[in-house]
Amino acid sequence: MADPKQQGGGIVGKKVRRTERTLGVQAYIPEAAKGMGVLMKHFFNNTKELVLGQRNDPNLEALDKGINTIAYPEQKRPYPIRNRGLHRLTIRDDGSPRCVACLCCSTACPAQCIYIEPAEYPAGDARHGYERFPKAFVIDELRCIFCGFCVEACPCDAIRMDTGEHAVPYDSRDQFIYSKDLLMSFEGRDGSRKTQNTRHEPGDASHPGITRLKKH
Numbered sequence: 001m002a003d004p005k006q007q008g009g010g011i012v013g014k015k016v017r018r019t020e021r022t023l024g025v026q027a028y029i030p031e032a033a034k035g036m037g038v039l040m041k042h043f044f045n046n047t048k049e050l051v052l053g054q055r056n057d058p059n060l061e062a063l064d065k066g067i068n069t070i071a072y073p074e075q076k077r078p079y080p081i082r083n084r085g086l087h088r089l090t091i092r093d094d095g096s097p098r099c100v101a102c103l104c105c106s107t108a109c110p111a112q113c114i115y116i117e118p119a120e121y122p123a124g125d126a127r128h129g130y131e132r133f134p135k136a137f138v139i140d141e142l143r144c145i146f147c148g149f150c151v152e153a154c155p156c157d158a159i160r161m162d163t164g165e166h167a168v169p170y171d172s173r174d175q176f177i178y179s180k181d182l183l184m185s186f187e188g189r190d191g192s193r194k195t196q197n198t199r200h201e202p203g204d205a206s207h208p209g210i211t212r213l214k215k216h
């Protein structure tokens with residue numbers, strides 16, 4: 001019977017020839033100098049491109065060159081237009097929140113990460129008796145799953161996810177709890193804090209009013 005050790009012990013393999021250990025390889029210095037040469041070539045090339053503003057757009061150019069590194073954070077890959085960014089609360093012309101504190105968004109939110117405290121506009125305000133406003137409006141962005149249900153549920157286009165931004169990496173959980181003022185300070189991709197969907201404001205001539213007899 002054949003010796004199993006001579007037969008490879010049942011292991012099937014292929015012999016690979018080891019790299020020849022020439023004097024140059026074993027001395028290390030020529031190989032180290034070669035590596036340093038490649039490093040310096042890239043260093044000077046990158047510095048020249050940076051100084052002369054010749055850097056490639058990593059998303060659109062030099063794709064045929066193989067690996068194309070994005071120099072983050074100086075270069076960022078743009079998000080697709082349908083990306084749901086951080087929430088923002090839209091504002092009216094007078095700077096007040098578009099939100100009428102109806103609680104539709106917080107009811108629709110599967111993660112239960114929206115907290116709203118509604119309040120009445122003071123007597124004498126044209127919106128008194130028609131609409132409420134959010135005294136407090138808080139979103140826990142760490143608990144949010146970015147499903148967009150809140151945006152879909154809102155009847156006033158008061159909450160949007162079109163900032164194109166994502167939360168910055170804070171180092172404590174409470175920093176991810178975004179307040180009303182912060183949410184109202186964000187801009188959409190178009191640079192506006194308002195909504196494109198105008199509404200008839202209470203007090204406007206075009207508003208139907210309490211009788212609902214006016215046409216608009």
Ligand code: SF4
Pocket residue numbers: 105108109110111112113114139143144145146147148149150151
């Ligand atoms: S995106 Fe979804 S999870 Fe996040 S606040 Fe809106 S409804 Fe809630």
Ligand code: SF4
Pocket residue numbers: 098099100101102103104105106116153154155156157158159
């Ligand atoms: S953001 Fe929209 S859905 Fe949410 S409470 Fe305000 S008006 Fe209602």
